Amino acid sequence: MKLRDDATYIINQSIQAVLPDKAVVNALSNMDIVGDIHIIAIGKAAWRMTKAAADCLGEQFQGGMALTKYGHSLGEIERVTIFEAGHPIPDQASIDATTEILRYVSTIPEEDTILFLISGGGSALFEKTRDEISLDELEDINKQLLSSGANIVEINTIRKHLSEVKGGQFAQLCSPRQIHAIILSDVLGDRLDTIASGPAYPDFSTSAEAQRIVEKYDLKLSEKARSALLRETPKALDNVKNTLIGSVDILCREAVAHAQSRGYHTCVLSTALEEEAAAIGERLGQLARKIVSGQEDAQLPCAIIAGGEPIVTIKGDGLGGRNQELALAAAFQISGLPQVVLASVGSDGTDGPTDAAGGLVDGASLARMRRSYADVEGLLANNDSNRALASSGDLIVTGPTGTNVNDLIILLIEKKPA
Structure with missing residues (x-):
């Protein structure tokens, strides 16, 4: 027919035209990064973005880690540790991989640059909870949000305030290391604080908004989770440059x-x-x-x-x-x-x-x-x-x-x- x-x-x-390979290379050609570079990649497009960047960077590339959804890795990449984890609900592999990424980042010399490759799905995949909130409760909260009809901005507002890495907190943990973020957007309006829950971008959402969303959808949270929502995320960052390469x-x-x-x-x-x-x-x-x-x-x-x-x-x-x-x-x-x-x-x-x-x-x-x-x-x-x-x-x-x-x-x- x-x-x-x-x-x-x-x-x-149309999908072929928005594959990230060429876009990542083009973005890197417009960046003037001096010194050694380490790659951290999160999201469903993490493997392709990492492969393109690693092939492009040459001797500047010192190694890295990529975290993507189960089944989205297409093989080994030299000097890159590849993790796969759960999406749309974080699982233990998400927590373990994020912990390893944070450990790796802590070993990067402060004068080196982190190339942070972000794509949709990063919010579920890249996760470390505040206050030792259990994975079971985090999974339950995510299921409540997904089944409630909450939109992606509302979902990510809650996720950011229950996390140690979302809402600009990853960039804060990386400081004083400089981050160059290349971003493939899956968020309407391309809000950088919302894509993958904005791990390297100042957070425009507030603790008060997170609490209103809990009330709006009658979410069932433990006292530990409610307490975590009270802490604010960073509203300013001075160690990040962001480049958007793709959108709907x-x-x-x-x-x-x-x-x-x-x-x-x-x-x-x-x-x-x-x-x-x-x-x-x-x-x-x-x-x-x-x-x-x-x-x-x-x-x-x-x-x-x-x-x-x-x-x-x-x-x-x-x-x-x-x-x-x-x-x-x-x-x-x-x-x-x-x-x-x-x-x-x-x-x-x-x-x-x-x-x-x-x-x-x-x-x-x-x-x-x-x-x-x-x-x-x-x-x-x-x-x-x-x-x-x-x-x-x-x-x-x-x-x-x-x-x-x-x-x-x-x-x-x-x-x-x-």
């Missing part, structure tokens, strides 16, 4: 270019979607139906492109992710429309606790699902989008991509068949 092929092409080419805006611009190369008229709906995933999918599906029926004007064939980080308020016990849930919700609205497809994909290649990156649905998807499940509506209500999309052959599986700049949503509509 041409529409599905086009959607797949646009997704793959760039991802969407690339999608526009590649859609146009396939003959589509393009429109960027938004690069800052952060509503409920199912609501976004439903709305986009309804928009497609209006365009097909002539209720909405659009020059066909058209590609409507959006980016952001939708949320899912977990109400069931199914398996899925925000991109899969968005695609499943859209499938109900575009059912019976052969000239429409919708794809939603995580740029990092993972969507929730699944092997899928997202979903790609068309006008026949819902009918294919009903061959296996009579109550597809029930699957959506149970947050069981992975099962539904697997049954219709509509999962997008890319494997880890090596980048992480939020999610890409593509709605393609062609002229009605004669």
Whole structure:
């Protein structure tokens, strides 16, 4: 089916364009760093960013450590210790790897420079708790936040005030060593204090805000955790320079270019979607139906492109992710429309606790699902989008991509068949 092929092409080419390898090298070419350099990398793109930097730095490179998500390491890198740990929930490997990174940093001569490579996912992966808060409680708090519908800024505000490394505290621990941070953004608006919970950036969030979030979502915290939230994070740092190399805006611009190369008229709906995933999918599906029926004007064939980080308020016990849930919700609205497809994909290649990156649905998807499940509506209500999309052959599986700049949503509509 041409529409599905086009959607797949646009997704793959757009993600290729935001892989961090070339961007890291370009950033380093504009930096004038004198003396020896050590790499610390955290996040889902840590391996690719580290490999690119290590290959570029030559004799200045003295060694380093990279911490990424399970399955995201692509092999050994000379003079680099590579750790893998849990995401989106920190695990013991997260704590152990962070402890080793802090130990390594303490051995770096004060006159040397730390090249700090940051990408999405760093907030969960890079963790050492305040006041010996247990990993079990930290996991429980993170699960409460993820299931509550809290947005990424709210989640990171809590994480920063329970941590010894987030919210500028890592940079404070590194001082007086100078840090050059290269950052791949997965946060809408590219707030440097929020990406990976801002370990090397002054923290704009406050203890008072953290306490309001606890009240807003009725989070259950121990007295030890409540006490940790009372301590402020650093509001100024003098040993860090930050360079931003990638974001969802760039991802969407690339999608526009590649859609146009396939003959589509393009429109960027938004690069800052952060509503409920199912609501976004439903709305986009309804928009497609209006365009097909002539209720909405659009020059066909058209590609409507959006980016952001939708949320899912977990109400069931199914398996899925925000991109899969968005695609499943859209499938109900575009059912019976052969000239429409919708794809939603995580740029990092993972969507929730699944092997899928997202979903790609068309006008026949819902009918294919009903061959296996009579109550597809029930699957959506149970947050069981992975099962539904697997049954219709509509999962997008890319494997880890090596980048992480939020999610890409593509709605393609062609002229009605004669």
